[in-house]
Amino acid sequence: MSQSVHILPTSEQTSSAPQWHVLGAGAMGCLWACRLLETMGPGSVQMIVRNQETLAEFQGYLTLEVDGHSIHYPVTATVAERLGPGAAGDDQHSADDGTMIKRLLLATKAHETSSALKGVWHAITKDAPIVLLQNGIRSQLQMMTQYPDSNLYALSTSHGAWQRAPFHVVHAGHGEAWVGPLELANQDSSYLSRDSLPLPWQSMNIHPDKQIVERLWRKFAINCAINGLTAIHNCRNGELLSNPDYLAELHSLCTEISQLLVRIDTAPAVADLYGAVEQVLTITACNHSSTHQDIRHGRQTEIRELNGYLCEMASAQNLPCPRNQSVLDQVLALEKRADQS
Numbered sequence: 001m002s003q004s005v006h007i008l009p010t011s012e013q014t015s016s017a018p019q020w021h022v023l024g025a026g027a028m029g030c031l032w033a034c035r036l037l038e039t040m041g042p043g044s045v046q047m048i049v050r051n052q053e054t055l056a057e058f059q060g061y062l063t064l065e066v067d068g069h070s071i072h073y074p075v076t077a078t079v080a081e082r083l084g085p086g087a088a089g090d091d092q093h094s095a096d097d098g099t100m101i102k103r104l105l106l107a108t109k110a111h112e113t114s115s116a117l118k119g120v121w122h123a124i125t126k127d128a129p130i131v132l133l134q135n136g137i138r139s140q141l142q143m144m145t146q147y148p149d150s151n152l153y154a155l156s157t158s159h160g161a162w163q164r165a166p167f168h169v170v171h172a173g174h175g176e177a178w179v180g181p182l183e184l185a186n187q188d189s190s191y192l193s194r195d196s197l198p199l200p201w202q203s204m205n206i207h208p209d210k211q212i213v214e215r216l217w218r219k220f221a222i223n224c225a226i227n228g229l230t231a232i233h234n235c236r237n238g239e240l241l242s243n244p245d246y247l248a249e250l251h252s253l254c255t256e257i258s259q260l261l262v263r264i265d266t267a268p269a270v271a272d273l274y275g276a277v278e279q280v281l282t283i284t285a286c287n288h289s290s291t292h293q294d295i296r297h298g299r300q301t302e303i304r305e306l307n308g309y310l311c312e313m314a315s316a317q318n319l320p321c322p323r324n325q326s327v328l329d330q331v332l333a334l335e336k337r338a339d340q341s
Contacts, residue, residue: 017099017100017102018043018044018045018046018076018099018102019040019044019045019102019103019198020033020036020040020044020045020046020102020103020104020105021045021046021047021048021083021101021102021103021104021105021120022036022045022046022047022048022104022105022107023048023080023104023105023106023107023108023116023120024048024105024106024107024108024109024116024133025047025049025050025054025077025166025167026107026108026109026163027161027162027163027169027170028107028133028157028159028161029047029105029107029108029133030062030064030161030163030167030168030169031064031159031161031169031171032105032107032133032200032204033045033047033062033073033075033105034062034064034071034073034169035200035203035204036105036199036200037062037073037075038073038200038203039198039199039200039201039202039203040198042074043076045075046075046076046077046078046099047062047075047076047077047078048077048078048079048080048083048120049077049078049079050079051079052079054166055077055078055079057166058077058167059167060074060075060076060077061073061074061075061167062075062167062168062169063164063165063167063168063169064169064171065164065168065169065170065171066170066171070168080119080120080123082098083098083099083100083101083120083122083123084098084100084120084122084123085098085100085122085123099123100123100124100125101120101123101124101125101128102125102128103128103129103131103197103198104120104124104128104129104130104131105131105133105155106130106131106132106133106134107133107134108134109134109135109300109302110134110135110136110138110139110302110305111139111300111302111304111305113132113134113139113142113143114139114142114143114146117130117143117147127151128151129151129153129196129197130143130147130150130151130152130153131153131154131155131179131197131199132152132153132154132155132182133154133155133157134305135219135220135223135227135290135302135305135306136220136223136302136305136306136309137213137216137217137220137309138305138309139305140154140182140213140216143182144182144183152181152182152183153179153180153181153182153197153212154179154180154182154212154213154216155177155178155179156177156178156179156209156212156215156216156219157175157176157177157178157204158173158175158176158177158280158283158284159171159173159174159175159176159177159204160172160173160174160175160284160287161173162288162293172286172287173283173284173286173287174205175205175283176205176206176207177204177205177206177207178206178207178208178209178212178215179197179199179206179207179208179209179212180208180209180210180211180212180213180215181210181212182212182213214268217261217267217268217270218270218276220306220309220310221257221258221261221270221273221276222273222276222277222280223289223306224253224257224306224307224310224324224327225250225253225254225257225273225274225277226240226277226280226281226289227289227290227291227292227301227302227303227306228291228303228306228307228327228328228330228331229246229249229250229253229327230288230289230291230292231289231291231292231294231295231301231303231331231334232327232330232331232334233246234292234295235292236285236286236287236288237280237281237284237285237286237287237288237289238281238282238284238285238286240281241278241281241282241285250274250277251274252323253323253324253327254273254274254277255274256321256322256323256324257270257273257310257324258270258273258274260310260313260314260319260321260324263317263319264313264314264317264319265317266313267313290302291303291306291331295331295334295335295338298338298339298341300335301331301335303327303328303331303332303335304328307324307325307327307328307331308328310324311324311325311328
């Protein structure tokens with residue numbers, strides 16, 4: 001099917017530094033970078049990619065596809081070692097080498113969060129907002145502990161996205177997003193305004209949420225119920241509801257997750273988990289979960305940060321979790337099989 005392609009005007013070369021750096025060029029990182037560019041204008045965003053090989057392959061723009069129509073967003077890219085004091089480089093796509101990070105959107109996989117943030121820490125300005133966009137809950141809690149004096153935020157979203165090719169993202173499901181401060185003490189004291197955190201509030205339907213940690217726990221529970229099962233059964237989200245066998249498995253898994261969260265000391269209870277899961281599956285019926293996508297493309301999944309983390313917490317209190325352990329084991333087996341093929 002032919003697609004109409006529009007190219008947004010590129011910015012003139014200026015000495016002004018990007019207003020946002022986006023670390024992570026997966027589906028979510030590319031989606032949010034495009035929406036930031038729409039909101040803040042050309043030159044406002046710089047991508048931080050994984051390594052020099054990825055940088056060499058970058059063509060100088062991101063592609064956002066919505067409803068069969070594609071738009072190219074010219075953007076610069078760099079790698080972590082080219083940022084911060086004393087950095088240097090001569091790559092054509094690495095303009096502004098040596099600049100500091102004013103605002104960071106960290107959109108890596110959950111298991112890469114700690115190392116990714118450590119890799120750019122030298123280039124982050126004092127009090128710079130650091131927005132974490134990951135599945136799960138463990139990485140956000142770890143960052144709160146490791147960087148207690150930092151300006152940390154968490155972003156939770158129901159938008160759906162997948163990559164057609166590197167740096168080409170399809171915005172497959174329009175949802176909502178919530179952002180709020182991550183603080184170890186007195187979370188209610190933080191005030192969140194659109195001026196203090198310039199984000200694509202309107203286009204991504206973002207809501208401020210001072211109780212973001214509670215929302216992250218709820219999404220963690222929902223992902224524990226959905227992601228692994230879709231990978232195991234090689235199915236779209238909606239098939240967990242339409243297939244009677246999958247649905248029975250889903251009911252049992254939701255029951256165990258709910259019971260565990262009530263009994264685990266460090267986790268909050270999640271009310272009506274199955275109802276929330278059913279709602280998500282209905283809205284995203286045609287989508288593939290991130291775990292399913294990872295298995296299909298031979299990538300490491302985040303299952304260790306989902307059902308794996310839940311099993312770790314349960315084990316620490318000697319709580320049985322056979323259904324979650326089964327999901328974990330089956331997805332890890334799929335990972336291993338994909339890695340060997």
